[in-house]
Amino acid sequence: MRASFSTYRLIALVFSLAVLLGGCEEQEIGRAAMPKSWANFLETRGVGEEAVLPDFSFAGYHYSERPIPEVDGPAFLVRDFGAIPDDGKLDLMAVQGAIDAASKAGGGVVLFEGGRYLMNSEGGIEKRLRLAASNVVLKGMGSGLEGTELYWPRHLEPEVPGKMYSTPFMIEVSPKSTQEKTLTKLIGRAKKGQFEIRVADASKLSVGDWITLRLSDPKAIKLFFGGRTPRKEWERSWTQGVQVAERHQVVAIDGQAVRFKEPLQVDVEDAHDWTLCSYPALEEVGLEGMRLTGDWKGDFVHHRSALDDGGWSALYLKNVRNGWIRDVEFKNWNYALKMSACSAFSVFRTRLTGTPGHHGVQARGGYGVLVGLSSDQAGHFHGPSVGYQSASTVYWRYDYGSKSSFDAHSTFPYATLLDACSGGWRYGRSGGPMAGMPNHMRGLVVWNFKRTGGKEPKFDFWRSGEFDDRDLFLEPVFVGFHGVETEFNLENMGLVESLGKRVDPLSLFEAQLMERTGGVPGFLVEELERWNAESKK
Known part of the structure; x- marks a missing residue:
């Protein structure tokens, strides 16, 4: 059953009070409004329609369903x-x-x-x-x-x-x-947000298995880029094709139908060369x-x-x-933490301190990495980072230096959430090779971000000829972006709502998790309270 608007507002108030204990600005919270994108998410959930916002609630240790x-x-x-x-x-x-x-x-x-x-x-x-x-x-x-x-x-x-x-x-x-084995091919179609696919042969699959949904097919360019054309110097798109390595856990098998624990974050078309592979990993x-x-x-x-x-x-x-x-x-450190092909993984209450260097925290590949209640006080060159087919990565209440910036490190990361974070935003900090551009595919959602640094008054995330052609994000969604006054070239944005003013819900991850699980996970409240208490010391 989906929570009503009034039910959600009551739940949101609980977290708002917790945030106030952390020293947030009461007046700004009081002025928050509910954006249309969140209303759209509530209306489309469970009815088979694609929402404007991806579902980021499947993130963290056991997808935040247990402490x-x-x-x-x-x-x-x-x-x-x-x-x-x-x-x-x-x-x-x-x-x-x-x-x-x-x-x-x-x-x-x-x-x-x-x-x-x-x-x-x-x-x-x-x-x-x-x-x-x-x-x-x-x-x-x-x-x-x-x-x-x-x-x-x-x-x-x-x-x-x-x-x-x-x-x-x-x-x-x-x-x-970490060598994968090809298990079967996909048949039929599936839409982003759905949980079920069809395969040619399910005999090598069992309930409980983790798999990798793989694609490397130049024919998929139109599916992923839509009406935009990759530039010729983005060689990986043209030679290897758009690459996907989306991790999932199998929860049900019925003939050729395979159901996953997590929603798909990509559209699947049977015209392309999709395969299911094994996913060896520690647990x-x-x-x-x-x-x-x-x-x-x-x-x-x-x-x-x-x-x-x-x-x-x-x-x-x-x-x-x-x-x-x-x-x-x-x-x-000049490279603190790198996570590659990790899934359902939590990073809580971490601090990056001392001398600034190259990378703070980076998530490459994998599904559902949750980095939350953490801060980069050193101010590394690359701020919170994703790349290389990462999906459903969430940076939740993550603060970093005003001289740093978000880093999408190219080679097809998608479905990333920066949620109630703060830090600098500037050109030139999203890295990766030119061959792997753009820096980020569709699904970048920046929610209630407080910009604390950067001199650029306006951003165009699909420009050319400037800043070494970096910071290229395909139709990102910015909601509640505030702090340093900022403008965006709206022609190259997926959506911009409430620019200059925070919105309700204050945290998209928390709200989506509450919507999915039916309540506030007590262990998350405890982690938040501990982080707020530690941050005051």
């Missing part, structure tokens, strides 16, 4: 493997030993005491922690000054000498193999309660060197689903 677990065992204390905090001795191999023991046991929590752990004493390419097993949690005593600190005083070198993007991360989490992996500290102290210059762009790279997760990062500070 992140408090895992307490079996416990593997790093002290028992030789890692003693504050003794000035190298702890890397001892910590790796605890991780390996938990992995071999089928899972567990790797526990750190309070204090500093020394994670390297020299650079190189192999001096890193690795986790390649499910059901393992790395847990410290908190990210505060009295909590747990993992400290790397030396940067790493590129795996390929001179190659800019080959420097490894200090911590890498991924399965031993129930977490990292929480610690401060990851590097020693990046340089004056960052974009693409000057491998050291600038990634010599100090902290945490990389690849092919992880139903996992989380919580209560973690990333200090003095």
Whole structure:
């Protein structure tokens, strides 16, 4: 049953009060109005019509339907493997030993005491922690000054000498193999927002399986670009075709009909070469309660060197689903957190501090990554980032520096929500190769964003000949964009509503989640209250 307008307004009031506790401006909230795009979402939900707004509620650990677990065992204390905090001795191999023991046991929590752990004493390419097993949690005593600190005083070198993007991360989490297998082809059509597809052969599928819905077909250009034509220098569109790698979980099979847990974020046409592939991934992996500290102290210059762009790279997760990062500070890194092909993943209460560098947080590929209640206080060159076929990525109540900007890193990201966020907005910060342009396909929704920096008075997101032809977003939707006065070229926008004034609901993600689940998830309220309390310290 869909909530009525009056029911929703009552629920929204609860969250409005919680936001007020966080120090938001009461008068501005009081002036908020309900936009037509939200009314359209409520009216079309469940009746088979496509809404203006994608459904972003399927994001986060188990799609925000259950809280992140408090895992307490079996416990593997790093002290028992030789890692003693504050003794000035190298702890890397001892910590790796605890991780390996938990992995071999089928899972567990790797526990750190309070204090500093020394994670390297020299650079190189192999001096890193690795986790390649499910059901393992790395847990410290908190990210505060009295909590747990993992400290790397030396940067790493590129795996390929001179190659800019080959420097490894200090911590890498991924399965031993991420190789996919083709399972079947799609037949028939399906519309964005629907949950069901038809396949040629469902014999290799089972309820509970996770799959990758793949497309790489130049014939799909018209489907995805509509009346717009990709430029000739956008080579990937013309040679490899528009690329999709949308992750889904199978919840029902009836003959050739396959139903997913999550809605499709793309239209499927049987004229194109769609396939279903396997999706190997780790599950129930977490990292929480610690401060990851590097020693990046340089004056960052974009693409000057491998050291600038990634010599100090902290945490990389690849092919992880139903996992989380919580209560973690990333200090003095030039690449803090990269998530590739991760799905149903939560990042809560994280802070990026210290020296600004290349990337803060980036989500590539995957479905339903939720980065919320977090801040980039360092002000990295690229702000909250998506790219490379990411879908249903949500940045929720994420604040970053006024000198930074949102980054869509090209190669067909789509269905991204920036929700009740704040930070700078400027040209020149969305990266990626020219061959992979545009920076973002349809489905970029910017909701109640507060612009705090940037000198540009007007933006055109489909221009040419300026700023190295970056920041190209296909018909984005901006609702409640406020702060620094801003104009947009409306001819190249999907929709602009309430420019200069916030709207109700204050958070689109919260509102859509309430609409889907029928109430306010208590654990989200608790996370919000904790974040507000911590932010006041």
